[in-house]
Amino acid sequence: MPQHTFRVNGESVTVDVEDDVRLLWVLRDVLKITGPKYGCGINVCKACTSHVNGKAFNPCSVPVSDLGPEDEVTTIEGLPDTVDADLHPMQEAWLERDVAQCGYCQPGQIMAAVALVKKVRAEGRSITDADLDGIRNICRCGTYTRIREAIRDGAARM
Amino acid sequence: MTTARDSSPLALDEDAPPPGRPGVRRRSLIGWVLAGGTLSVAADLSLGAEPAAAAVPSPPQVPELYDLGDLQTQSALPTSQLIRIDLDAEGFAHFAIPRMEVGQGITTAAAMLIAEELEMPVEKVRVTLAKARPELVFNQLTGGSNTMQSMFTPIRVAAATAKGALLRAAATELGAQVSALSAKSGVVTGPTGTSLTYGQLATLAASAEDVAVEVSLTPRREFAVIGTARNRDDALAAVTGRKQFTMDLEVEGALPTMVCRPPTLNGSPRSVRNESAVRAMPGVTDVAVVDTGVAVRAETFGQCIDAVRALDVVWAGGPVDGEDDESVLAELRRAELPMVVPKVPILAGTLDLRVEFMFRSSAALEPNCAIADVRSDRATVWAGLKAPLVAQRDVAKAVGLPIAKVEVNVVTGGGSFGHKLFGDAAIEAAVISKAMGKPVKLMWHRADEPRQGRVHPMATSRVRATMLAGQVLTFEQRHTSVVTDFGHGLGERLTAMAAELPANLGGLGLSQSIFTLTQELPYDFGVVTQLLNEVDTRFNTGSMRNIYSPDVACANELAVDQIAKRLGKDPYAFRMSFLKNAKAKRCLEAVAKAGGWGRSLPQGVTQGIAVHTEYKGATAVLVELDTRPETVNRKVRDAVTGPRVTKAVIAVDAGLVVNPRGLEAQMMGGVADGIALALTSSSHLEDGHFLEASWDNYFYTRQWNVPPEFRCIVMPSDEELPGGAGEAGVAASVAAVACAYARATGKVPTRFPVNHGTLSFTPKSFVPPVPESPVDGLSYTS
Ligand code: FES
Ligand code: FES
Numbered sequence: 015m016p017q018h019t020f021r022v023n024g025e026s027v028t029v030d031v032e033d034d035v036r037l038l039w040v041l042r043d044v045l046k047i048t049g050p051k052y053g054c055g056i057n058v059c060k061a062c063t064s065h066v067n068g069k070a071f072n073p074c075s076v077p078v079s080d081l082g083p084e085d086e087v088t089t090i091e092g093l094p095d096t097v098d099a100d101l102h103p104m105q106e107a108w109l110e111r112d113v114a115q116c117g118y119c120q121p122g123q124i125m126a127a128v129a130l131v132k133k134v135r136a137e138g139r140s141i142t143d144a145d146l147d148g149i150r151n152i153c154r155c156g157t158y159t160r161i162r163e164a165i166r167d168g169a170a171r172m
Numbered sequence: 173m174t175t176a177r178d179s180s181p182l183a184l185d186e187d188a189p190p191p192g193r194p195g196v197r198r199r200s201l202i203g204w205v206l207a208g209g210t211l212s213v214a215a216d217l218s219l220g221a222e223p224a225a226a227a228v229p230s231p232p233q234v235p236e237l238y239d240l241g242d243l244q245t246q247s248a249l250p251t252s253q254l255i256r257i258d259l260d261a262e263g264f265a266h267f268a269i270p271r272m273e274v275g276q277g278i279t280t281a282a283a284m285l286i287a288e289e290l291e292m293p294v295e296k297v298r299v300t301l302a303k304a305r306p307e308l309v310f311n312q313l314t315g316g317s318n319t320m321q322s323m324f325t326p327i328r329v330a331a332a333t334a335k336g337a338l339l340r341a342a343a344t345e346l347g348a349q350v351s352a353l354s355a356k357s358g359v360v361t362g363p364t365g366t367s368l369t370y371g372q373l374a375t376l377a378a379s380a381e382d383v384a385v386e387v388s389l390t391p392r393r394e395f396a397v398i399g400t401a402r403n404r405d406d407a408l409a410a411v412t413g414r415k416q417f418t419m420d421l422e423v424e425g426a427l428p429t430m431v432c433r434p435p436t437l438n439g440s441p442r443s444v445r446n447e448s449a450v451r452a453m454p455g456v457t458d459v460a461v462v463d464t465g466v467a468v469r470a471e472t473f474g475q476c477i478d479a480v481r482a483l484d485v486v487w488a489g490g491p492v493d494g495e496d497d498e499s500v501l502a503e504l505r506r507a508e509l510p511m512v513v514p515k516v517p518i519l520a521g522t523l524d525l526r527v528e529f530m531f532r533s534s535a536a537l538e539p540n541c542a543i544a545d546v547r548s549d550r551a552t553v554w555a556g557l558k559a560p561l562v563a564q565r566d567v568a569k570a571v572g573l574p575i576a577k578v579e580v581n582v583v584t585g586g587g588s589f590g591h592k593l594f595g596d597a598a599i600e601a602a603v604i605s606k607a608m609g610k611p612v613k614l615m616w617h618r619a620d621e622p623r624q625g626r627v628h629p630m631a632t633s634r635v636r637a638t639m640l641a642g643q644v645l646t647f648e649q650r651h652t653s654v655v656t657d658f659g660h661g662l663g664e665r666l667t668a669m670a671a672e673l674p675a676n677l678g679g680l681g682l683s684q685s686i687f688t689l690t691q692e693l694p695y696d697f698g699v700v701t702q703l704l705n706e707v708d709t710r711f712n713t714g715s716m717r718n719i720y721s722p723d724v725a726c727a728n729e730l731a732v733d734q735i736a737k738r739l740g741k742d743p744y745a746f747r748m749s750f751l752k753n754a755k756a757k758r759c760l761e762a763v764a765k766a767g768g769w770g771r772s773l774p775q776g777v778t779q780g781i782a783v784h785t786e787y788k789g790a791t792a793v794l795v796e797l798d799t800r801p802e803t804v805n806r807k808v809r810d811a812v813t814g815p816r817v818t819k820a821v822i823a824v825d826a827g828l829v830v831n832p833r834g835l836e837a838q839m840m841g842g843v844a845d846g847i848a849l850a851l852t853s854s855s856h857l858e859d860g861h862f863l864e865a866s867w868d869n870y871f872y873t874r875q876w877n878v879p880p881e882f883r884c885i886v887m888p889s890d891e892e893l894p895g896g897a898g899e900a901g902v903a904a905s906v907a908a909v910a911c912a913y914a915r916a917t918g919k920v921p922t923r924f925p926v927n928h929g930t931l932s933f934t935p936k937s938f939v940p941p942v943p944e945s946p947v948d949g950l951s952y953t954s
Contacts, residue, residue, distance in 0.1 A: 031472070032454045036945050039474035043428055048420035049413025051586070053537050054618040055477060055945045057952070058810075059867045061537060066953060075949030090413035105411045112403040112833055115276070115841060117410030118538045118586030124411060129954060147876045148808075152867050154537040154587050156844025157837060158878040 020081035022047065023092025029078065037073035037081065038062050041089065049090035049121045053152065060151035063122035063129075064089045070129030090121035093128065104128050107168035115155035123151050123161055131169040141169050201325070203333025203387045206256065211337055211377040214256040215329035255323070257286060257330045263358050263371030265290060265334070267327070268302040271319045271558075273406075273584045276898045277834035278319045280405045282327055284830055288397040289331035289390055292358035292370060299405065301582040303560070320830060320894040321787070325389075332387040341377035342368050392828070392892065401833035406584070418541045418555055418583045419615055426543045426611035427457060429604060430476035431465040432483040433624050435938035436860040438712065439490035441466050446484045453479050460607040464624075467604040469612055474945065477617065481940040491710040493860035497630070500654065500708065500857065501528060504632050507707040508652045511636045514699055520640040521738060525731045528923045529723045530854035531654075531862070532628040533870050534716035535621035538586025544601035545611035550577045555598040556585025563595030567602045589845075590715040591626055594657070617942040619865035622855055627862070628716035629654035629706075633727035637697065637735055644735060644750065647697035651687070651724055655706045657713045658682055687720055693728060694753035694785040717845055718899040721786055722906045723924075726850070729782040729907035730920055743911065744769050744781055755887070756783045759792035759823040762885050767794035767821035776800035777818065780912025784903040787896030789826045793843065793904040795819065795879070797912035808876050810868040812852045812932050815916070817909060820847075820879040825887040827895035835897050836884040842901015843882065844873040849902070850909035852877065854928045863935040865943065871932070 019028045022045065029044050038055070041047040041064075050073060053061030057075040064073055065088040066081075073087070081087070093102045101109075104127050114120045126149060134141055146162045153161065206212040258266045265286055273279045283297040290297075335355060343350045346362040354361050361367040409415035434440060441461050444450075450468065451459050455475030460467045468479040513522075542555035544567075551573055557563045557580065564580040571578075585592050601614035616625065631653035638646045687704035704720070736746035744764050751757045760783050763769075769781060776799050783792045796819040806813040822839045829835055852871035856863045864870040906924075914920045923929070936943050 032475075034478075034947070035455075035472055035474045036947075037949075039428075039472035042419075043472040043474075046422065048416070051417075051538070052419065052473070052615070053539070054867055055473075056618070056866060056943050057946050057949060059537065059618070066950070069953035071953045072949050075946035075952075077947050080947075080950050090411075094412075101412070108411045109403065109407050112407060112837065114404060114407055114410035115837055116536070116538070116585065116587040117406065117415045118417060118536070120410050121413040133954060143880060147878075149875045152537055152872065152874065153844075154535075154589070154872060156841035156873060158844060158873065158875055159840055159882040160837070162875075162878070 016079070018078045018081065019083045021084070021086040023088060024095055026083065031078060033079035034077045037076045037078050037087070040078045041073060041087075047089050047091060051118055051121060053119070058150075060126060061119050061122040063125040063151065065125060065129060068132070070126050090125055093125065102128065103171035104131070104164070104168035107164045107171055111160050111164045111167065113157055113160040113164045115157050119151060119153045119155075123153065126151050127161075127165045127168060128172075130165065131172055141166055201329050201332075201387050201389065203329050203336070203385055205333060205337045205379045205383045205385060207379055207381050208258070209378055210261060210374040211259040211334060212256060213330050213333040213337060215326040215333065255326045255330060257334055259334060259338070259370060259374040259377070261371050261374050263292075263296060263369050263374065265292065265297045265331075266300070267297065268300050269323070270302045271323070273301060276319075276838060277404055277831060280402060280834060281320060281830040282323065283405055284397050284402055285324065285327045286331045288395060289328045290335050291355040294397060294402065296358055301584065303579065303581050321896060324894055328389050329387055332389055333385060336385060336387055337377040337379070338370055338373045341373045345373070345376060398828075398830050399832070402831045403833065415584070417538055417586050418543060419538070419613065421543060421554055421583065423543050423545060423554065423611055423613065426545065426613040427469050427471060428473040428476050429467055429469040429601070429612040429614045430473065430480050430617060431462070431467050431600070431604075431614070431620070432480040432485060433465040433620050433941045434487045434490060435941065436487075436490040437492050437624065437862065438710070440464070440488045442486040442488050444483060444485050446482070450479050450482050453482060458608040458610065460604060462600070462603050462607055464600055467607070469608060469610065473615060477942060477945060480617070480942055481944060483940070490860060492857070495860055496858045497530065497856060500630055501632070503708060504630065504652045504654070507705050508632065508634060509650045509703050509705050511634070511648050511650065512701070513636060513638060513646055513648060516638045516645050517640055520638040520645060523635070523637045523639070523731060523734055523738060525635045525727065525734065525920065526922065527633050527727045527730065529631045529633070529726075530924065530928045531630045531711075531857060532716060532849065532853055533622040533855050533864065534589050534591045534626050534628055534714060536585065536587030536589060536591055539618060539621050540591075540597035540616040540625060541614060542597040542601035543611070543613045544598065544605040546571050546602050546605040549573075550579070551602055551605075552579045552581070553598045553602055554581040554583050555595065555601070556583050556588070556592045557595055557598060558588060558593045559595070563598045566595050566599050570599050571602050571606045589717040593714060594626060596626070618867070619936060619942045622864035622870050623862050623941070624712065626657075626712050626714040627855055629656050629711065629713045631723050633723055635727055635731040637731060639735060639738060642739055644695070644697040646699040647693060647695070648700070649702040649724065649728065651702070651704045651720060653704065653706050653720070654711055654713060655709045656683060656715060656719060658686065690719060690721060690786060691724055692785055694756045694783060694790070695732070695750045696752045697750065717842070717902050721784065721899070721903040722846070722849055725782070725784045725903035726907045726910050726924065730910055730914060733911050733914065734920065742770070747781070747783065751783065753785050753790060755790035755825040756785050756792065759783060759790045759825055759887060762823040762887065763792045763794040763821045766823075766883060766885060767796075767819065769794060774800070776916070778912045778916040780908040780910070780915060782904045782907035782911055784900075784907065786903070787900060788891075789824065789895035789900055791822060791824045791839075791900050791904040793846070793908040794821045795905075795908045795912050797909065797916055799916040806876065810933065811874060811876060812871045812927055813876060814851060814927060815913065816877060817847050817879040819881040820905070821883045821885070822901060822905065823885040823887055824897070824900060825889055826897045826900060827889050827891035827893055829886055829889065830894055832886045835886055838897045839884045839901040840882060842899070843905045844878070845902045846905020847877060847879075847909055848873045849906040849925060850913065851925050852927055854925050856928070856931060861938060863931070865936040869933045869935070871927075
């Protein structure tokens with residue numbers, strides 16, 4: 015079986031799995047990293063949102079063979095380490111506002127939020143309503159308003 | 173005054189005594205100190221429990237006196253003594269709640285109740301979910317927004333019992349009178365200032381035998397925890413990705429498993445043409461034909477998806493082959509019960525309204541899933557289950573084992589909305605595990621959910637009202653629905669409680685009974701009748717964040733707006749003068765004030781206002797709907813934009829509030845649901861199958877549909893008990909949005925959601941039944 019080497023949450027990993035297995039299943043079923051959730055498998059629900067080289071992406075739609083040894087994947091489990099803290103400021107904002115209901119969508123929401131804040135910062139501006147309207151992550155519990163508030167709050171803390 | 177005089181089963185006895193509030197008499201509260209190594213206590217409410225009044229007086233409608241919540245609370249009473257709290261030597265209190273947490277916050281609220289009575293920090297209370305416990309009979313069903321209502325007193329009695337035992341142990345140890353001790357923050361302090369922690373006392377307070385003790389509860393005015401805003405107990409786990417759902421559990425040998433499902437609803441497999449080829453695919457370990465489809469087990473779910481797509485199956489058709497929305501609607505129309513408007517003066521005006529509600533998927537974000545390990549002599553399953561006892565029975569039956577040999581573990585669910593009342597995934601996983609002779613971790617593909625999963629039934633609601641001289645003389649409603657499946661235990665409760673039910677429920681079928689136990693019209697509209705008829709059992713149905721209320725309320729409130737218009741009244745003023753329910757009135761007043769009812773708005777932005785009463789509480793919602801072209805025509809890829817609710821204000825009276833922050837969260841979710849039900853979310857039945865297969869097909873509220881302005885007002889309440897909250901936010905929300913839409917367009921919509929007539933996506937293939945996972949994810953990083 016082919017071998018694939020890439021980095022996850024700061025460590026290099028090597029897995030034995032077919033080239034076309036999507037990264038979400040390599041993370042969840044092979045590496046037992048279960049923070050990224052399955053909600054559709056077709057890059058729609060965004061429950062699996064994680065980061066690759068600091069940018070948001072959806073591992074359900076990336077064959078493991080697309081990754082090389084230098085590619086750094088960050089899942090929700092590795093997010094605090096990116097700021098050398100126990101919790102990322104966005105997670106703190108989430109806690110403060112008690113955003114989660116069932117919690118199933120929340121790892122993806124937080125990873126999307128962090129990437130969004132970084133993106134608008136790189137563009138030299140701050141989060142607008144239009145940015146928030148553009149977030150595609152589903153929350154079937156409907157805690158959208160608290161998500162919007164927490165992103166603004168988290169951005170201020172980042 | 174409202175009376176029912178027609179010959180319907182709802183006709184009430186005119187000579188009955190005036191209404192009285194049943195079931196809230198003083199009772200002696202008895203707790204048990206149980207034998208054990210450390211302190212263990214239980215609540216016993218079977219002593220002194222009063223049945224509710226057997227006859228429902230006229231004129232109020234049934235739910236005002238005895239509703240679905242009462243039924244559930246009362247049926248839980250005889251077994252409540254089995255609800256138990258343990259204290260360990262580290263000073264932690266442990267409680268396994270016989271309910272399921274699906275995001276509604278009941279574990280947090282239960283921890284608050286225990287902390288309050290036990291005088292200890294909430295952080296030291298550990299609430300877990302109990303396994304299926306057959307001895308609980310009717311006391312292990314999570315539904316009907318009933319958890320807090322039925323558990324409020326038993327949990328507090330158990331905690332008060334524990335505190336009493338700790339104090340007695342401390343008294344012995346410190347050589348002091350119990351009355352000279354004080355308990356605070358998990359520490360008992362004696363008159364000289366010497367103190368003992370609960371952890372130290374847990375062993376000392378242990379009893380060698382079961383002892384019954386009488387307890388009294390902290391009076392409401394002294395509550396220090398109950399009623400304060402509190403974050404969820406699992407919030408940290410949720411935001412760090414450590415919260416474990418069924419699919420995150422590691423069970424030895426339980427490999428990923430999925431099912432290739434039929435192209436039409438409830439079809440079944442005849443044979444597989446390429447079984448050995450699929451078995452030889454990478455990662456695949458097993459293929460098995462079961463009655464719901466062809467199951468595959470593999471090293472990863474990704475390989476399951478590939479195998480499901482590769483399977484070449486000969487299918488037998490399903491029971492609704494060839495049917496579509498229109499054919500089912502025609503069937504409903506034929507089943508609509510006639511109106512029986514009593515004699516009214518010839519000059520009375522009549523309003524007729526008929527509204528159709530399409531099928532809706534109740535799927536949560538976490539798809540149906542379960543782990544099962546079925547052996548020849550026993551079975552173990554893990555799943556998110558709101559009715560684990562029913563699941564245990566059904567699994568036992570499906571795999572041919574005695575109930576006692578089936579262990580059912582309840583796992584926190586990623587949302588439910590009624591979906592997890594049923595053990596569909598647990599039963600299917602067990603059947604597959606038995607067929608393969610191996611443990612399986614079963615997951616439904618997203619596409620399977622709207623296509624083969626539970627739906628809220630299609631329904632129609634007809635309203636006829638007559639008016640004369642500024643008064644409403646009659647209001648009749650005929651609700652007609654595809655049959656709602658109550659096979660998750662509510663039916664058993666009703667049957668078991670039959671003798672105790674209000675007299676005039678006798679002779680009604682199960683659905684009609686539930687309808688009668690939940691529906692009430694909060695207005696003084698003269699002769700009121702609300703009747704239900706259900707037809708067609710071929711669909712996989714269930715309730716969806718409420719049973720009938722969102723549809724019924726939507727139709728009623730649309731009618732109320734139309735009546736007001738005919739009478740030349742403002743919708744808010746009209747409601748205020750005709751509402752007979754004081755809670756509803758206060759809620760309505762609160763949203764009108766906070767939301768600025770009648771304020772001037774740009775052309776194209778319209779307000780809508782609505783109320784709903786249920787579970788002894790009330791909600792009112794005010795929305796502002798933006799129907800201006802620049803809003804309606806917003807372009808978002810693969811999405812429905814359309815009119816946008818720009819402001820939503822909801823007021824809720826849910827009785828005694830345990831956790832206002834949790835209540836607000838439930839209302840926020842309820843409003844999101846209401847917006848979707850009114851404007852965007854439905855399933856299209858065509859040629860025997862539902863077309864939706866993705867969250868970009870089934871248009872639940874997304875960020876671009878969310879009101880930028882949201883406010884929740886929690887009304888103060890003098891009630892001694894909490895009411896229901898999980899479902900309360902939906903009905904008034906869908907109604908308010910519908911009313912706003914009708915005012916904006918000048919036309920009352922006759923079909924909901926309003927965009928159902930436009931198919932806003934290209935349906936995915938039915939063979940294979942699930943879409944391929946994309947491979948271009950790295951081109952869309954952001
Ligand atoms: S599972 Fe990856 S986007 Fe839905
Ligand atoms: S919190 Fe349940 S899906 Fe978002």
